[in-house]
Amino acid sequence: MNTQSTFLERTTDSRHLKTPTSGALQKEARETGGGLLTGAEIFIRSLEAEGVEIVFGYPGGAVIGIYDTMHRLNPTFKHVLVRHEQGGTHAAEGYAKSTGKVGTVLVTSGPGATNCVTGIADAYMDSIPMVVFTGQVPTKLIGNDAFQECDTIGVTRSITKHSFLVRDVRELASTIKKAYYIAGTGRPGPVVVDLPKDVLMASAPFHYPTSVAIRGYSFAQKGNMQQIRLAAEMIKESQKPLFYVGGGTITSGAAEILTRIARRINVPVTTTLHGLGSFPENDPLSVGMLGMHGTWFANKAVQNTDLLIAVGARFDDRVTGKIEAWAPHAKIIHMDIDPACISKNVPANCPILGDVKLVLEQLEPLLEPKDTTAWLAQIDVWKVECPMDFKRDGKLRPQEIIRALRDKTGGHATVVTDVGQNQMWGAQFFTYIHPRTHITSGGLGTMGFSLPAAMGVAFGQKGGGLPVISINGDGGVLMNIQELGVAAAHKLPLKVVILNNSYLGMVRQWQELFHEERYSHTDLSSTNPNFVQLAEAFGCVGLRCERPEDIQSTIDAAWEVTDRPVVMEFKVIMEEKVFPMVPSGASTDDMITASAEDIN
Template identity: 45%
Template sequence: MKAEATRKVNSAPRTGADLLVDSLIEQGVDTLFGYPGGAVLPIYDAIYRAEGSFDHVLPRHEQGAIHAAEGYARVSGRPGVVIGTSGPGATNLITGIADAMMDSLPVVIFTGQVAKGVIGTDAFQESDVMGITTPITKHNYQVQQIEELPRVVKEAFHIATTGRPGPVVVDIPKDISSTVHEAEVDSTFHLPGYQPNVRPNPIQINKLHEAILQSKKPVILSGAGVIHSKGSEDLASFAKNYNIPVVTTLLGLGGFSGSDKLSLGMGGMHGTYSANMALYECDLLINIGARFDDRLTGNLEHFAPNAKVAHIDIDPAEIGKNVPTSLPIVSDAKAALQALNNRTVSQLDHKDWIEKTSSNKSEYPLWHDDYEDKISPQWLMKKIHAYTQGESIVTTDVGQHQMWAAQYYSFHQPNKWVTSGGLGTMGFGFPAAIGAQLAEPEASVVAVVGDGGFQMTMQELSLLQERKIPVKIVIVNNEALGMVRQWQEKFYEGRYSHSLAQSQPDFVKLAESYEIQGYKLETKEDLEKVLPEVLNDPNPAVIDCRVMQMENVYPMIAPGKGLHEMIGVTR
């Protein structure tokens, strides 16, 4: 595959900033998340001149910009685009860049930089963006000549969106963006060292096909790669054709319908009993687009101990990195699934295995305590699912509320679940919901957040009010840092160091100060009366749901334990 492009950019006298804007338009960018500052003033002047070319979204903090771009990318499949200024503007983006890298999200970030002549002198608002972002990006650039800017932009979008998606940073010195360039600029590029393999090796596909026919207890592990490749329908056909149960990773939720009879639910630390036992007992594990994260595998000594492991992944670096792999297949997930679906299926002997996994599913379902009139967080999630009919896009931060949403909001379609997986970023959920809503304006979007994480990015309420973005923010408010508190209870003998009695504002008054409707729900009666109406209202809202403070997420696998050593499987 030759990665190149040949369009000529406008040859009239243009500044570097104009060339950047031209390139963004050429890439089909329709939404730009950015925050102005000194080093990017020439770029913002060019944006002003190009008014109407795309929608510029002004967050109230750069962290809001990058998380919104991640939500946009996750839901749309198109790259999220961010602009930040030099120094603190760039460093405020770092958490989101690392988050996008861990979760394989296509985001292109443009940072302003001080003029080339003063780089390295500790100039005002200078930071070493290249050095800082090298470990947390798929690739990064610092533009050295104005002539190379259009090519670099085109390369950045290509790299971010092909192969395993990821963030790419383009650092632009101020003198590059402000200089006038009169010559014709060629944006042709060719990357001989970057040629992602997207087609599976037929020999390896045949080997996997034979392994499936010979296995008695196969299981599919479906990761986010299935969703990124738009392979969900192919996965459904594959599971049905070969009669194989499916376990889903946290980031893969929705890649295989949670209502399908072959679905065993989410695996890992807070996964279902049926999913984890299938991973533990299987004789053939087919990983499609997942990276064997430690929160999924538990103690590796006990992970699929009797299984032959097949791993389909577009990133060869992931195959064999954590789990020894017998059948490596470097490929786009969709292409590999299509190749498997084209094979003749016969002589399958999976009946007893299907019966066992189904029995585990029915005998050991998720459970939670119920209360006469107090709101349990699990009950809350089930109500949100019922009131939205499971059709909403759901975003979360990280923590207990994230796990409860993953467990109890059953996803039937891809691109409906937006969460911070690998990095586990507090403050992610709300701005990600803004990006998701801008990507899908007609969709219902619910941000399920903790009271701790929401306070990290709640200034973005200003965007909801300004743009009338109809995101519904559901605060799962236990007045605690819930997951920290749970770990302190279980592993630190109940020493709740700085995790309880967190000071917080009156969220209803906070919402009203932004001219957004706020609600405080403390009982089941309150919730059943208010929540359905609010979720169906076309306006934004903040819903402060007071839930049981000491509630824990179960099942749970303690650190160092195997998937078969779950606690809290039953009451």
């Protein structure tokens, strides 16, 4: 079998598509004597050939044939029955982000597909490789308002990298191959494959292609050498350079080389929310996260730098704030794999289109150690001026809990945060050391992401790996709480943290700061459940902590449990806010910080 097909050579380390060599496949070929397979059988064999390890799914009428075939064939991949399709998509995202492989979801038509929409949009915004197979009514009934019919391709068109409706069983295997190829290469993203029921029942010979040719699809590899030489020259000439590192660096597998380069040329590094982990935050060159809730010193560095070296970052509005006032003195080198990202929001002086790992490899030999002593000393002054800290007054504050989790694990854990205040505290007060250990819904900001995504991370570890910590608020955790049952059934030792302030904290924070304390519909106290009882009802361990002095013992108790999820409810104070903060649409220079008396 030719495993050296052209497309395999074009993919990078973390995005390998598996070669079709499963034993079950060869056995099947013997059994059928090269005869016909049903669409459902082709589906199963294609996933095996693709090297799929795990499928998150939920059966229904349109895909019942696939589930029946799965039952008969006992495929090489594991199927996890989730309890809501949205949970399945987030689990696939968590799996994909932590392993670098393509996540797989299988759902039925109509509501099965529409329940996936949020997860697909989330994966699209955060460039997560995922293939979602949706059942569809028989081709003859399409457009007829049949039972559980939905124009899935139409609904998902603007939130997918690409989508396919398979109308002919003979095209099924090659379509699946294309779907995984498109999802996992270039700038990754979600691909939807819509499978009409009659296609799954029809028969065709099975042949899984080893290579893919799509004439309208290509992606950048190495960068233009002339541009890279220009970048090296700009770095050499700059006095106050700053790396601005985004999630693309992790996707590309470039964290290691970036770290090596930054240390060799003495250039400080700030990361975006998705860039956390691409450069060790315990390194003196790290200035932490930038942006709306970034560190004071990272944002000061951005506003004063004369050269921003953007690596796999997209100049998101939560990073830049008021764009005209952002990084006003900086020339910009922008490395990215997506041409549509370069100069989208801020025109770059030196755009470099390419896979950032390959571009950094090209750039490295052209760089020489720089003397940035004065610049680093200035940053150190800012670090002392306004460090990341919180008040210690005997009240239970979320920051202290995140710090305790960091100290418990030494930063060697995969942290999956939800959306809102918990997400920002999780980003600010944990110390990220390794790539792929910080997972969150950044672009879409999907509440309810953390719990199922953490489950996906744990499944991807297959029993080994770092502890998986899911950080939630009391709002978001209820949005996909049903997946707790799945995590318990599979004995996943998740550490589920609920920072319960009885409010939609981030909205409350905005209401306090910008809407004259009119707390419109953000009080959750009357609708919150008893989280400890809820955890136990799902077969998990439930723990509650109400005082700062109990944080450590609660965490210690949670770490004793290894055969099921532990839910730790921390009754934190509602008044705590996330600082620093650049108000939405304001200039980064107008950053609000916690006042000194608030901290000391």
